[in-house]
Amino acid sequence: MDEDSCMVNIAQFFMNFICEESCGKCTPCREGTTRMNEILKNITEGKGKMSDIEELRSLAKMIQVSSLCGLGKTAPNPVLSTLQNFEEEYIEHIRDKRCHCGVCKSLAQYVITDKCIGCTRCARNCPVDAITGTPRHQHVIDTTKCIKCGTCKANCPVGAIKEG
Ligand code: SF4
Ligand code: SF4
Ligand code: SF4
Missing domain, CATH: 3.30.70.20 (Alpha-Beta Plaits)
Structure with missing residues (x-):
């Protein structure tokens, strides 16, 4: 990854993978990751809201503490780490409807x-x-x-x- 990698796109790529891998046994992992994936997809398509950032953090915390196994407990990590280090990229997608890397084609x-x-x-x-x-x-x-x-x-x- 380098300056041409879109961090929101990367987070959505990993969340999509988690949704496919989740066995579905427990609700926080099954439904929580699906909801996070929907929010991330909306942001990459220019349909995000500023409140989505706190919603992602809140869902991530809930999934971490209430999932049964390691997959669920670590599922939100890519979102949390990109939010921690590249929050401005999320804001750029949501507020400015822009992906400066040119990765999110809708934008x-x-x-x-x-x-x-x-x-x-x-x-x-x-x-x-x-x-x-x-x-x-x-x-x-x-x-x-x-x-x-x-x-x-x-x-x-x-x-x-x-x-x-
Ligand atoms: S946390 Fe583990 S057990 Fe629960 S749904 Fe996810 S993969 Fe299945
Ligand atoms: S007119 Fe269009 S295709 Fe031709 S040089 Fe300009 S930008 Fe390129
Ligand atoms: S719609 Fe027209 S201006 Fe827009 S990318 Fe296609 S060719 Fe270019």
């Missing part, structure tokens, strides 16, 4: 930089006509129309489109 923002040579290729291929511009001039993306398909970035001949 991606495509921007055309000044490297654009105005070839018009992106505007001609955008499925929702979200790109405007005149030939040989820098083009612009209307983020309210963009459906984040990534076609423009993948086809720009000069790498002028950034995702962040």
